[in-house]
Amino acid sequence: MIDVITTEVIRSALESLSEQMTDTMERTSLSVILKEGKDCSSSLFDAQGRLMAEGANIPVHLNALGPCLKAMLKEHFPVESLEEGDVILTNDPYVGGSTGAHHTSDFIVYYPIFHNGQLIAFSTIFAHLAGAGGRDPEGWHETIFDEGLRIPPIKLYRRGELDEQLFKMILANTNQPYEQRGDILAQVAGARVGAQGLLSLIEKYSWDVLQEAIEAQIDYARERTKNQIARIPDGRYTAESQILEDGSMGGPFTIRLAVEVTGDEVHFDFTGTDPAMPGPQNCPMSATISATLFGLLALMPADIPKNEGPNSQIRITAPEGSLVNPRPPRAVYQRMALTHRIVDMIFQALAPALPDVVNAESCGLVYMNGTAINRETHPTGGDATGRHLWLNQGPSVGGLGASAGGDGLSAMASWMTNVATPSIEGMEIAAPVLYLQRSLRPDSGGAGKHRGGLGTIVKWKALGYDVKVSHTSQRFTIPAQGLLGGKPGATSRWVVNEGTDREYELPATGPTIDLEYGDTLTLYSPGGGGYGAPEERPQELIERDVRLGYVTEQGLSAYPTEENRSA
Numbered sequence: 001m002i003d004v005i006t007t008e009v010i011r012s013a014l015e016s017l018s019e020q021m022t023d024t025m026e027r028t029s030l031s032v033i034l035k036e037g038k039d040c041s042s043s044l045f046d047a048q049g050r051l052m053a054e055g056a057n058i059p060v061h062l063n064a065l066g067p068c069l070k071a072m073l074k075e076h077f078p079v080e081s082l083e084e085g086d087v088i089l090t091n092d093p094y095v096g097g098s099t100g101a102h103h104t105s106d107f108i109v110y111y112p113i114f115h116n117g118q119l120i121a122f123s124t125i126f127a128h129l130a131g132a133g134g135r136d137p138e139g140w141h142e143t144i145f146d147e148g149l150r151i152p153p154i155k156l157y158r159r160g161e162l163d164e165q166l167f168k169m170i171l172a173n174t175n176q177p178y179e180q181r182g183d184i185l186a187q188v189a190g191a192r193v194g195a196q197g198l199l200s201l202i203e204k205y206s207w208d209v210l211q212e213a214i215e216a217q218i219d220y221a222r223e224r225t226k227n228q229i230a231r232i233p234d235g236r237y238t239a240e241s242q243i244l245e246d247g248s249m250g251g252p253f254t255i256r257l258a259v260e261v262t263g264d265e266v267h268f269d270f271t272g273t274d275p276a277m278p279g280p281q282n283c284p285m286s287a288t289i290s291a292t293l294f295g296l297l298a299l300m301p302a303d304i305p306k307n308e309g310p311n312s313q314i315r316i317t318a319p320e321g322s323l324v325n326p327r328p329p330r331a332v333y334q335r336m337a338l339t340h341r342i343v344d345m346i347f348q349a350l351a352p353a354l355p356d357v358v359n360a361e362s363c364g365l366v367y368m369n370g371t372a373i374n375r376e377t378h379p380t381g382g383d384a385t386g387r388h389l390w391l392n393q394g395p396s397v398g399g400l401g402a403s404a405g406g407d408g409l410s411a412m413a414s415w416m417t418n419v420a421t422p423s424i425e426g427m428e429i430a431a432p433v434l435y436l437q438r439s440l441r442p443d444s445g446g447a448g449k450h451r452g453g454l455g456t457i458v459k460w461k462a463l464g465y466d467v468k469v470s471h472t473s474q475r476f477t478i479p480a481q482g483l484l485g486g487k488p489g490a491t492s493r494w495v496v497n498e499g500t501d502r503e504y505e506l507p508a509t510g511p512t513i514d515l516e517y518g519d520t521l522t523l524y525s526p527g528g529g530g531y532g533a534p535e536e537r538p539q540e541l542i543e544r545d546v547r548l549g550y551v552t553e554q555g556l557s558a559y560p561t562e563e564n565r566s567a
Contacts, residue, residue, distance in 0.1 A: 002212045010205065010213040011305060014053035017197040018042045021125055022055050025190035030182035031130035032389065032430050036422035040127035040187070044194060045069055047079060047119050050308040052214050059294040060102065060339050060416040061126040064286035066308070068108060069122060071096025076153040084114040085160030087188055090153040093144070093332050098284035098325055103333045104148035105129055107184065109156075111191035113198055115207055123194030125187050130179035130389070138369040138470040139512035140249060141280045141331035149173035157188070176389070214307075221309030226264035228300045229313055232353050236260050239349035241341050243323075246477040248507040249279050255323060255341060259349045268292045268346075269317045276326040281509075283338035288324040291339035291416055292316050295346030298415070299357045334472055334509075337365040339416040341474070344401075351483055356404045360452060360483040360529030362414050363398025364474030366492065368523065372464025374432040388431035388464065397421060399445050399453030399489055399527035401480060408453030408528035410440055410550075432464030441490065441524055442549055446479075447558035448486030448530025449537050454550060455490060455525035459498070467515040475526035476508035486530030487558055493524040534559045 021042035026034055033039050041057030049070040054062050068090070073079060075096060077088060088110040092100045101108050111123040134141075134148030141147050151170065156163060167184075171177040202210060237259040244251020256272035276282045283291075297310060304310065318325035323338060340362065347358040371389050400408040400415075413419050424435045437459040446452035471494055479488035494506035496513075497520055506513070515521070542559055545551040551558075 002209060002216060006205075006209070007213045007216050010201070010210060011053065011217050013201055014044055015055065017194055017201075018044055018053050018055035020197060021123065021190040021194040022057055024193045025125060025127060025186045028186040028189055030186070031176070031179040032422055032426055033128055033130060034183055034186070036420065036426045038420045040125060041065075042123075042125045042190060042194065044198065045122040045124060046214070047121060049073060049122075050218070052121070052307060054306050058126075058416075058418050060287060060290045060336065061106075062306075063290035063293045064099075064102060065108065065124050065126055067099040067286050067289055068095055068101065069110060069124065071099050072110065072153045079119055082112045082119055083159055084112070084117075085157060086155050087111055087157035087191070088153050089156040089184070090151055092150045092152050093284045093286070094150070094328050095153060097320070098327065098332075099286045099289070100284065101126075102284055102287045102335050104134065104144075104150060105333075107187065109187045109191045111188070111195050113195045115199065115202055120207060121198055123191045123198065125190050127183065127187050129183045130176045136468075136470070136512050138333070140470075140510060141333055142278050143329040143331055145329060147280070147331055147333050156184075217305050218307050218309040221305040221307050222312055224304045225300065225310035225313050228304075229261065229266050230264040232261045232266070232350070234261050234263065235353070237349040237353060239345040241345050242478065243281055243337050243341060243474065244508060246508045248509055250277060253277055253281075253323060255338065255345065257342070257345045257349060259346065265313050265315070266296065267315045267317065270322065270324045271317060271319055273319065273322045273324055275321055276323055276330040280331040280333035281323075281335070281337040282326040282330045282332045283324045283335040283342075284332050285318055285325045287335045287339050288318050288342065289316060291342035292346070294416060295343040298343070299350065299354060334365070336416060337472065337474060340364040340414045343415040344480075347401075355484060358483065359403045360401030360408065360446065360448075360486050360531050361480035362400045362408070362453070362528045363455060363480060363489070363526045364414060366398050366473045366523070366525045368469065368471045368521070370431070370433065370460075370462070370467065370469045370521075372432050372462055372467040374464050390427040390431035390433045390460075398455040398492070398525035399480070401483070401528040402446070402448055402450035402452050402486060402531035404450070404531060407451045408445060410445070410454035411456045412453065432462070434461045434463055435459070436461055436520065437522075440550065441527065442552050443555035444490035444524075444527030445550070446482045446487040446489040446527060446530035447534040447537070448482055449532025449534070450486070450530065451537070451545065451550070452480065452482065452486070452489045452528030452530045455492070455527040457522065457524055459520055459522040461520045462515055462517060465517055467517070467519065468512050469515055469521060470512045471506060472509040473523070473525065474508070480526060480529040482529035483531050485533035487534060489527030489529050490524070492526040495522045495524075496520070498522045
């Protein structure tokens, strides 16, 4: 039998290889969302579609790659149909029901790896690419047909040769063909790095040794997961939450969850969740799986290997046709609204059983995309490629919930996102926009023994023409709730032309709006909930928060001590 040291060395090598794959894509891609936002993830699977290793990338991506791969092998490309040099591409959410990509801007590349003429593994990369195509790509959609070209699993490369005609057809259906071509080729390059790296490991250790090490790690992760689940008292734990709670776009809609723990197994049951909506905040089953696995594994020790092992102890029931398992032609572009909420619901449900490891509620989904024509570079307005994109500051940036271990993180991408915040300089170079403010939002974190993370204030000014803005934020009416006496965080706000006689506020979400040259938009993103009673917060931490501007004198009223009231 293989020794434990060799097993660990191989595990680390496979995880490092997964990181190298994403590094390759980020360094060779063209779009801001990849170069700056690093919105991509990589994994390695065996020939049966079992996860061998993954990079520490975007949680919502990672656990979707396996279900999509298994559906692809069953419905589109049986193992015997694959040849050395093939590269498979898809962006279709409705592969295998709804276990494909998460939306049409999410492209998945599967790179079959052959050794001695036999298919042994897959190198995979999941990435959010520039330019989805479709009607109003980032806006409010009613059907999947509004959201751009759907690409079922296809062979972009056959035996190592790029299908140029197919590639031209794909690029003809995007509003940013230059960036998308570069991004897809970067994605293939990253997957190729994974294939080459695995073959190098086989040359060093042999495929038999690698297989033994992988099986040992899967068994180890499974046993660790079973032991952790067994520590949760048997029972049925429930949670309920709403999206579009301000009533915008037909809301509110309700998600219901029951977490049933029996011995060393756990069942997540979404029965009772509302039917899919006529809008884009539906969550494909692949994203529901991702959020559910993340929510549970986040409560376990971080040193449990991320491979196929933990999945065998987890069962998920998501009613077909519901918000968490839609069917065509439902739109799905803003599925992140539900994934963040699912994680908070898992924490909320399990809080009575695991109070020391869960977090209070967090900011949820927050995003904004702006585009405009820069007439300095396109005097007549240009064509589709003349429209320049910028982001408010990356998706889902606000305050995270506090926990027993400390204060919530501030100005962070929420649970399922984990993307980098693009730099102001990068976005101002890429698009006609001027950022006027990007700062922490005082008093936005819920008070508690441990304070919730702070939201942000972001304000920009459009310096282009034909300005289009799509936006969404959660925690708009109902704030992120605290735990064990902790107070809620601040709600979100969107303000156009703040401080002028043309000022007005936006709802939580809605159709794309038109702005003019010189208009401004200000986002007040939500904060996270607090943990524990505010009166238990140490005085030195309160004084530090005031000194750093996290809490104002007015905000001190949330901490009911005699000393604070006198201050």
